[in-house]
Amino acid sequence: MSGAAVLKAAVGGMTRRSVQTGVIVLVLAAASAAALLGLTLGADANAQFLGAFASQHGADLAVTVDSAKVTTAELNRTRRLPGVTAAVGPYPETAVYLAGMKHTPGSTPRLPTHPGMTPPPGLAVVGRRSAGGPLDDITISQGHWATRPGQIVLSVKAQYPSQRIGGKVTVTSAPGRPQLTVVGYGSTVVGDEQAWVAPDEIAALRAKGAPAHVEMLYTFSSASTSAQITADLAGLRAALPAGAITDSISWLDLDSMVAATSAINTPYVVAFAIIALVLAVLIVANLASAMVAAGYRRIGVLKSLGFTPVQVACVYLAQIGLPALLGAIAGTVLGDRWVLPVLNGGPFKAQPVPLWIGLTAPVGMLALAASATLVPALRAGRLSAVQAIAAGQAPRAGHGYLAHRLAVTLRLPRPVSIGLAAPFSRPARSVVTLAAITSGLAAVVLAAGLNTSLANVRKDSDLLGQAVQVGDLPVGPSRVGAPGFTRPLTQSRQRRIRAALRSQPGTLQYAAAAWTDASVPRVGSSVPLTAYNGNVSGLGWDLTAGHWYTGPGQVVVNTAHAKTAGHTAGHAVVNTAQADTARLRIGQTIDMTIGGKTFSARIVGKVYAPPASLWGTLFTSRQTVSGARGLSVDFYEVGLAPGTSQQRYEAALSRTLGPSFLVTAFSFGVNGEIGTYAALDTSLIRLLTILVAVLAGLGVLSCVLMLARERVHDLGIFKAIGMTPPQTITMVTCWVITPGIAAAIIALPAGIAVHNIVIHAINNDQQPASLRAALLSTLEHVFTPGELTLLTLAALAAAAIGALGPAIWAAASKTTTALRAE
């Protein structure tokens, strides 16, 4: 007997049991996709970003330059600066309002000072001749590049309502309100570009009176740490006229934002993946054991033909293994091409998963499927041929008598009572049904809980750190800093600001702030430091650990780059000798040298506010660095009273102060720069829930189908003695009601427990305190009794729907055929 005969018998069995074969393919596909997600996130959450960064030739630093202040020759000189390995540009750039965008009426659009400002102060449009590099390749996902005036390519992550290719968008901020045709959608690894046009188009799109900007992209020989990036940026500033660089963003900023997103996504993706794996194993084991139980006669025939026990076992292993292989491959491709891009969330091209993960996921799933099949397959091999042919089907288990007796006493319609008691006749099968419904319901509870929790976090603005910064319009020498305030405020302008803040309803607290660079041993020679006048605990910064400074000699550290050390992006070389801020400990004393004078301060707290180059790395009282040379007041930072609308406050303050002041609203934490990167994007949760729900549905379907096949003879008897098709459907559907009720009892607390575990896992010290507080507060108010009841009923309904297919099959099966299935 050759292997070909075994294969032929297996293929014959697969064809005969086409529904089960299809279920195995689907189950393995879904579980492999889930495994791929879990492994990818678990192995290296930022690998997707780093892969995209490398493949799209991402720039280490993108700077926005005021083109009125530089000449092309000066920009060209920066290409040859020490440490610069590549430079591209200048690309003309401007900010626009498109029809339908939210913005303050009468305001002028501004380039976002950091990616993901909500709402954006303007849509950043860059003029480029082509999508190609040599740095920052734009990946066109739909349509084509803008080659002619009047065309625009939108970023896939643009904060703008989706338009069809060929649709028109109106630039409401430009003179004459020009219309542009959307010719494509693209993605960039640089986070602050939202649309692209032909370079000549930019001038026509610029708002009246708006300054002309260009964008330059650079890579450097050393750009692995924030300190190196800061030094690189300082070199560029020194090479260009003062104030020419108005804004910048580095690859580390983007990387830390992606890391923050992943820190939120990973726990629940892993939870869903585990549920999916458990379900897959249960379903495959159930199907394998049912195939053996329903195929006794076939086993007997195979053995009588000369198949050895090992060959019979191989037939059943192959019968499960072949569709499992197909499903595992399909699931891996599906996960790679479809699910991971959703997970990605960032504004960059999705990367294929690493080869080892691409192999481990399907091979691991196949191994699980094989181990789940092994016991039933060996049982088939050991079965005596005579016994198998004589029995024809699995021997009755001899269970469920008591359940049937009790069911009779319920005085329910007989098909209902028989259906309710039926699961007890096949306890093993019923346990799998129970596990399938339990897993599905637990996943739905988890998803509903996460949705509620994250929605609560989003809407609970009182818990979020929100603030407003006020300063002069950026016209002077550029400084590293949040909204790019470029010159110190004069005393008279400070007075105007303070007066406006005092009279503005919603002002909780404000403080004058000074930006400077400090040299900190083992951190960097140019570390951004903000020195505030007075107490700033009410400004809304989110502490991840410790407390705000309460007096001189104390400092708070931004640990936003905690996870970035050690990553290699593109051609960047990692300098592991450079200490990262994450290694700084609360209680540790550091020396900060400003203008040649050294100040000591003890670290008393940590914040997490990516990117650190934007928000600063060290925060302290002005008294701590009292006497430092060149310390001025650069801007005022305002904390808002609870319930104050940040946007309305910003608009009102702008009106009060007039156009010579720049008022910028920003959020610390979830609604700020992290938000856009899908940190709280529930689409992934929905996708995973659908995945697990499909698996649970397949689990119920396969269990009921197997039960129906095993009880086909009984179904024939019922019909022969007068059970109508509707009664048959009712009875079979009721098979899942008892496991469904039991599953609800188990799954509701289990789902809530898993939700709480996931929330605690998300709630790590990488997250802002406001998010952590908001998440923890949601643990107590996730579900109302009404919602739990609704979820239970929904689970029962879903289980019943899963059973409906087999029930209809049972009702439609021929009585005479069923009766012959002795």
Add this chain to the structure above:
Amino acid sequence: MTADLNVGAGRESAAARTLIQLTAVTKRYQGAPAVNDVNLTVEPGDAVAVMGPSGSGKSTLLNLIAGLDRPTSGSVLVAGERVDEMGETGAARFRRREIGMIFQFFNLLEDLTVQDNVLLPAQLAGVRHRRARAQAGELLARLGIDRYANTYPGRLSGGERQRVAIARALVNSPPLLLADEPTGAVDTATGEEIGRLLLDLNHEGQTLLLVTHSPDLAARYAKRTVQLVDGEVISDTVAAGRPERAQEPRP
């Protein structure tokens, strides 16, 4: 007889007494017909044995009469109703009311007690619980198996199981009892016992259509024997001095 048929669905007039009327019934699966152009009538109170070798179409004929299968052509009239024109639900309701079936391998539900097995057709028909229990109890006592009411079928002998099957078949007092090889799975003595029981029921007025391949059983317990070969009726004999009925001419 064909002329007497009310070809439309529905009961015949009260005057018509014929319980089963098959007219030119053919059932074809694939290839040769399993039942070919069969005409057959059975009057109330008859005990008819349908005989023939394996594959002659006996069970197919029984299934057609019970509404478990549909003829390829021809009409099947039972108790005045066109069974061949009924839908699945209609046929199921019809079986509850008009037909009791017993099988060679008993076809009892192993996880229900004897009493629950017997009660089931009545419960499916919506008979009130008290009345159904009374009927079941009466039948169990009459068939001598009332002491097994709370026993599961797996613990009974073949003869006892077949008695349970007969009780179940009769619980809704159907006018027609169809028996497919009722003694095929029991020993000779038990077969005798089952045969006598069926005969007694027939003496009490129960119409009986018995499928068997045993000439002995047919001769001893049926008043009339219909012989099938290759799906066709080759003889229709009235036993014990009754005149033989000729096969009705084919159209």
